[in-house]
Amino acid sequence: MPKVEIEIERCKGCALCVDACPEHVLELGKGINLSGYQHVVVVNPDACIGCCRCAEMCPDVALAVWR
């Protein structure tokens, strides 16, 4: 089962990963991290296909992908 994990303290909420995901697994959440950024959350974990497109686009290397 492919999965994606977000290191929320690294996330700056640019949401480039949200646009890159073809399966709409990610979404910009309501929560705020310690740096004051609205961070991305995994809303649809079962849909993840492990394609790594989100991680490729993440400028802060906040994502890790298993497949």
Place this chain on the structure above:
Amino acid sequence: MKQVFKRPESMTDKPFHFCPGCHHGIVHRLVAEALDHFDVREKTVGVASVGCSVFLYDYFAVDVIEAPHGRAAAVATGTKRVLKDHIVFTYQGDGDLAAIGTAEVIHAANRGDNITVIFVNNGIYGMTGGQMAPTTLLGQRSTTSPYGRDCNRDGYPIKMTEMLAALEGPSLVSRVAVNTPGNVKKARKVIRQAFQMQIEGKGFSFVEVLSTCPTNWGMTPQAANDRIAEEMIPYFPLGTLKQKDVIDVL
């Protein structure tokens, strides 16, 4: 199930200081992945420029020299000539490489010095607050061109890749972008090729990466990404302009 994407070992754990959506982080990661790929972390020297890329030493787990503004290619030349068995790369922005450092990079390329130059072109001075750079597009607004860049007053955006490809010295001269996952994959391949050239002793390799600066362009990260495809790539076409030998490292 195995981990197919993780933080490269050549990077430290320190979070980036870059603005949200800045492509510097992606380019940092691609360079670190290339160092991991060739397993040269222990014998690599990076040369940082002045600009947003100045904190290279915080983010890379390799030795880094902080060069004076624009002089990274000259510092890398000296380093490589003293430490011949080391991998030496510079990481420069457009305000550094294409403005104050034009002479250094052109002569390093012309000599064919065996170094790798990563040139991040976002078309603006990012760290100092969005002034016009030599690579700013015509009509683009910046703090020093508030009505847009005018070719009669400011000249035309400089195409470093085309200039360097005209020289005999370089072994690889290429332009890539990191605005889509597909382009990131292509950029990864080209950056690996650039380091491969150096490892094989083929001489100067140069990779220009088109990058965004959402803060100083006054755009959201998504709109800035779209601008790369709509405005920058038509003026700065992607592709490898010069390659001495075709190497497939994948």
